[in-house]
Amino acid sequence: MTETRVFFNFDVTADSHTLAAYRQRGGYQALEKVLKGMQPIDVENEVKASGLRGRGGAGFPTGMKWSFVNKQSPVIYLCCNADEGEPGTFKDRWIFENTSHQLIEGMIIASYALKVRHSFIYIRGEFDLPYRRLMEALKEAKEAGLVGEKILGTEFSCDIIVHQGGGAYVCGEESSLLTSIEGFKGYPKNKPPFPAVKGLYQKPTVINNVETLATIPWILANGGATYAAIGTEKCSGTKLFGVSGHVNRPGLFEKPMGYSYKKLIYEDCGGILGGKELKAVIPGGSSTPVLLPSEIETLTMDAEAVQAAGSMLGSGGVIVIAEGTCMVRLLQVLSRFYAHESCGQCTPCREGSAWMNDIITRISRGKGVKGDLERLECITKGIMGNTVCALGDAASMPVNGFLKKFRHEFEYFIEHGRSMYDGRLEI
Amino acid sequence: MSCLEEKFDQLRSVYPAEMNSSLVLPLLHLMLKEKGHLTESDAVFIAQYLDVPPMQVKEALTWYTMLYRQPVGKHVIKICRNIGCSLMGAERLIEYLERKLGIKEGETTADGRFTLLAVECLASCGTAPAMQIDDTYHEQLNESKIDQILKELS
Structure with a gap:
């Protein structure tokens, strides 16, 4: 079961991203099978049977998301969320650079299931090679009759429009992403109505992550039940995990859900830099609460297990922190990020993220005062649950997590005006 | 700016007609490539071309970090x-x-x-x-x- 690979099933070569190479590894056979032999509802049922859950971070069941859309609506949109920006996450980029066609095939299959005529890829503006690879692949696909009018000679037509972002983390939040495609600054919208009811230009819209959509061809080629057999019962399939920070061999790994964090860090990544001890792990992108070595000892990489440990599987960005790292200064890096990326719409997040950053920065410069930690906790309470989108929570969770697990380091910094660990981030 | 408008028209053909407003960010990107940095009058120019409120484009210009509003180096x-x-x-x-x-x-x-x-x-x-x-x-x-x-x- 550990051998199944949805993504890492080919060697990356100079031309492995081309249509010819993708076809050679079985590419677009699933599309042919779907368009020439399946009804849209069959496709949706197959995805439901696979148990596939969104790979962007929230982990919502994909088939269920698709089923919320009223397929009788005259216009339905599909948007691929490729605004990869959660610190610690670098998987979608790999998909674009090495197998863009897999995403394109997944999008056309999804569009067929959802009765979509125009679909969108919202790709983060900084991405250059990923963007160029995607555009090359789209051109190839159009010329080969795989995208556009009457795909593969059938009655189904679908265009893919690539929309480049402008460098805003919040646009990875789905309603913000839609506002951005509509040509405005990317303010998130209140839900309900959910995008499945009123999304892009008030039309029913499905938003799926790159990895989610790129998994669709495999599911349709091999069957939903086959996919569901991989991983854990509630968290099926394989997932791309990106490991960064203080490990000997950082990088991207495809693992079945339920794989061991410890194995990933110590075997796949060759252990901690310089043979140091592990200090902490941020398990699923920078917004997810930090875990101690004792908490990952037997922890498995699936949504339920990580949630039970008090954190989240998130986007699969595993950030490894070695003993000797100053957690106060590390939190400052994160608080600065969230303060910078808060979109400005909701007062609790706009003001709160800036206040938190001010206080944490002050502590990290040796100017912290008594009561600062309680003040931080009070601010997170004021933010969480009181904002339109999840960015406020994302800014607060690391603060709460760091204070809970490494409070003594913050207290030491405030009391002595200096770090317990020479203020080091680099080991 | 007629050469620029030709490029604008090209980009416009990519989007469905009812999505005119979606062109704000792509056009800002395009103009940034041409000019290096963008000013308020560039935003107004795009707004007029698209027939959308100038404030919408100005807001976008000042909100997205990739859109430089000051001259940058080579x-x-x-x-x-x-x-x-x-x-x-x-x-x-x-x-x-x-x-x-x-x-x-x-x-x-x-x-x-x-x-x-x-x-x-x-x-x-x-x-x-x-x-x-x-x-x-x-x-x-x-x-x-x-x-x-x-x-x-x-």
Whole structure:
């Protein structure tokens, strides 16, 4: 079961991203099978049977998301969320650079299931090679009759429009992403109505992550039940995990859900830099609460297990922190990020993220005062649950997590005006 | 600006007609490529072309960080300062670049060759530390690699 690979099933070569190479590894056979032999509802049922859950971070069941859309609506949109920006996450980029066609095939299959005529890829503006690879692949696909009018000679037509972002983390939040495609600054919208009811230009819209959509061809080629057999019962399939920070061999790994964090860090990544001890792990992108070595000892990489440990599987960005790292200064890096990326719409997040950053920065410069930690906790309470989108929570969770697990380091910094660990981030 | 309008028209044909407003960001990007930085009158020009409220385009212009509103150097160096890169020495490299270029983060060299920006996550955490110069990513950086990269730039 550990051998199944949805993504890492080919060697990356100079031309492995081309249509010819993708076809050679079985590419677009699933599309042919779907368009020439399946009804849209069959496709949706197959995805439901696979148990596939969104790979962007929230982990919502994909088939269920698709089923919320009223397929009788005259216009339905599909948007691929490729605004990869959660610190610690670098998987979608790999998909674009090495197998863009897999995403394109997944999008056309999804569009067929959802009765979509125009679909969108919202790709983060900084991405250059990923963007160029995607555009090359789209051109190839159009010329080969795989995208556009009457795909593969059938009655189904679908265009893919690539929309480049402008460098805003919040646009990875789905309603913000839609506002951005509509040509405005990317303010998130209140839900309900959910995008499945009123999304892009008030039309029913499905938003799926790159990895989610790129998994669709495999599911349709091999069957939903086959996919569901991989991983854990509630968290099926394989997932791309990106490991960064203080490990000997950082990088991207495809693992079945339920794989061991410890194995990933110590075997796949060759252990901690310089043979140091592990200090902490941020398990699923920078917004997810930090875990101690004792908490990952037997922890498995699936949504339920990580949630039970008090954190989240998130986007699969595993950030490894070695003993000797100053957690106060590390939190400052994160608080600065969230303060910078808060979109400005909701007062609790706009003001709160800036206040938190001010206080944490002050502590990290040796100017912290008594009561600062309680003040931080009070601010997170004021933010969480009181904002339109999840960015406020994302800014607060690391603060709460760091204070809970490494409070003594913050207290030491405030009391002595200096770090317990020479203020080091680099080991 | 007729040449620019031709390029605008080309881009417009990509989007369904009812999505006229969606062109705000693509057109701002296009104009930025042409001009290096954007001003309020550029936003008004786009608003008139698309027949959308000028305020909508001005808001977009001032909100997206990739849209420069001040002149930038011939090359823009964006070096990541977020968590993955920080753990691998980003702070040291930012200081190194500041010393090497003789400017602070956010500034442009006197000869107009380089602008140095410290930016948030570039999705290069597995190949940290990373920077982007103009469009191109440079990863697994160290001081000598930075020296080499800057030397090769025209």
